[in-house]
Amino acid sequence: MQPRMKHPVAVLPDALTAMRALSAAGEAAGLSSRTLELVHLRASQINGCGACLDMHAQLMKKAGETDDRLFVVAAWRDTPYFSDAERAALALTESVTRLSDRADPVPDDVWAEAARHYDERGLAALLLHIGAINVWNRLNVSTRQVAGAVRV
Numbered sequence: 001m002q003p004r005m006k007h008p009v010a011v012l013p014d015a016l017t018a019m020r021a022l023s024a025a026g027e028a029a030g031l032s033s034r035t036l037e038l039v040h041l042r043a044s045q046i047n048g049c050g051a052c053l054d055m056h057a058q059l060m061k062k063a064g065e066t067d068d069r070l071f072v073v074a075a076w077r078d079t080p081y082f083s084d085a086e087r088a089a090l091a092l093t094e095s096v097t098r099l100s101d102r103a104d105p106v107p108d109d110v111w112a113e114a115a116r117h118y119d120e121r122g123l124a125a126l127l128l129h130i131g132a133i134n135v136w137n138r139l140n141v142s143t144r145q146v147a148g149a150v151r152v
Contacts, residue, residue: 004143022132029125031118033063035089038073038082039126040133042090043097045074047137050147085117089126096130 009016027036037060044052057070072079076090092106092114099105114123139145 001144001146003145003149007143007145008139019132019135022128026125026128026132029121031122031125031129034060034065035086036125036129037063037065038069038086039089039093039129041070041073042076042093043130043133044137046094046097047134047141049137049140051140051145051149052133052137054147088114088117092126093130096127097134 005011009019027033037056040052040056041060044056060070066081069081072081073090076082076087082090088110091110095106095110114126118126
C-alpha cells in the first residue's frame with residue numbers, strides 16, 4: 001500500500017504547527033491523556049483511519065493501557081472497563097464524529113452527561129480533541145496514509 005501523496009502537513013508545514021497548537025490547547029485543560037487517547041481511538045475507528053488507529057493504540061499501550069480496554073473500545077457500552085466519565089467522553093466523541101447520522105447530531109442527553117463529568121474547560125478540551133482527530137482522520141484517509149508508517 002502506498003499513500004497517494006506526502007502527508008498534507010508535510011507539504012504545508014504551517015498546518016502541522018496549527019494542528020499541534022490545537023492539540024496543545026486542549027491538553028492544557030488538564031484532561032487525562034488516557035481519556036484523550038480513548039477519544040482519538042474511537043473517532044479513528046468510526047472514520048476507518050488505519051494510520052491513527054495504529055498510532056494511538058501504540059501510544060496507549062506505551063502508556064500502560066490494558067489489552068482488555070483496547071480490544072473493546074468500539075463496544076464500550078457493553079463492557080465494564082470504562083468509567084462513567086470515559087463513557088460520557090466516548091458518547092460525545094461518537095455524536096460529534098457522526099454529525100450527519102441524526103437530526104439532532106449531539107443530543108441533549110449526550111451533552112448533559114458529558115457536562116456532568118467535565119466542566120466548561122474540560123468540555124472545550126474534549127471538543128477540540130474530537131475536532132482535531134477528525135481532521136487527522138480525514139487527511140490520512142483521503143491521502144491513504146499507511147498504518148504502521150509512524151512508530152512511537
